[in-house]
Amino acid sequence: MRLNRRLEAWIRAGIIDESTSDRIRAFEEAHKRPTALYALVGLGALAIGIGFVAIVAANWDAIPSAVKLGVDLLIGAVLAFGIERLLRRDGGWGAEALVMVYYLFVLASIGLIGQVYQLGSPLRVALGVWSLATLPLLFLARSRFAGGLWAAGLITTYVANAYEWIELAKDADRPDLSVSLGVALPVLILSLSWMLRRSSDKVSRTFQEVAWVTLAVGAFAGSFAWYAHIKSEHLVTWGAGVAIAFVAMPILLRGALFGKHAGLATASLIVFVMTIAAPLVVTHGSLELVGGLVSLAVLGFFAFAAYSIGHRAAFSLLTAAIGIRMVTIYFEVFGSLMSTGVGMVTGGVLTLLVAWLWARTSSRLKDTFEEEKSHAQ
Known part of the structure; x- marks a missing residue:
């Protein structure tokens, strides 16, 4: 189905004609991978493996x-x-x-x-x-x-x-160690991505995408620190310096690691570190609204990053997350209104509005992604 959509888009753009489209379709059909066969082979191997495990488990003590x-x-x-x-x-x-x-x-x-x-x-x-x-x-x-x-x-x-x-770790070192280890994870994955670039481009790109996911998830999780009561003993000291030192490496190697998306990747790393460290450098009470707005800003930034890279699935997922987060923020901030009919009606209307906006935006951007991909190819 995806190939047919691309061929139709190319024909409309005047890149190929009908006869070329038919030849491409015939070639792809002839060289299609036997997915069903692979699935059967995998299921058969799995059944054999489970059988061996069952036999060994039944006689384990006697071996x-x-x-x-x-x-x-x-x-x-x-x-x-x-x-x-x-x-x-x-x-x-x-x-x-x-x-x-x-x-x-x-x-x-x-x-x-x-x-x-x-x-x-x-x-x-x-x-x-x-x-x-x-x-x-x-x-x-x-x-x-x-x-x-x-x-x-x-x-x-x-x-x-x-x-x-x-x-x-000691109680005084836990905040610093948590921030340092949290920032080190995506940097470690990015380092492996860089090391794998010569052995396998596919594996390298997979690690890079996983690193993007850890950046987004880590930054989003960091926004919830604004919900906590941060006292002086919870503040980060040396951990902030270690975190900055960790992200300096991929920023210095941004050209080799990220290519044409080096600027966007640098901004993502900075947003990631700031979101994790910012709520832990000053004492504060529970700031639910601040945490909610920061989480929305983080999701919005990474949705923009996914759109800029051309990753439609990630963009759709992040925009859906923005809608869900907006609804949860409403319930967090105005939770006392939920006991009234007005509050429930308002919350329901907001939920439907977010769902409508997401569906409309996703549909429009789906066509945009298809057109950009067709022109790029």
């Missing part, structure tokens, strides 16, 4: 530890050999699948070793070892799905360890 570790080592060797052989044959979906299986297999192996030797280490340590051990494997990945899988694993590892570090 000697040496056999468990030996089989684990053998499976790892077979997977590594398979990846090496397939990569020599130009890779393809088979090599990509084995790379992802091996990535998850390493985590399972760490869990097995911990169980056999009864190490008793916390989960965050296992996740840290897993992420560090499999980091070189990331440079063999080629697909956006693999990039997303790795990014999810790294973020999970980072959050689990960061939470524990903050809990173990």
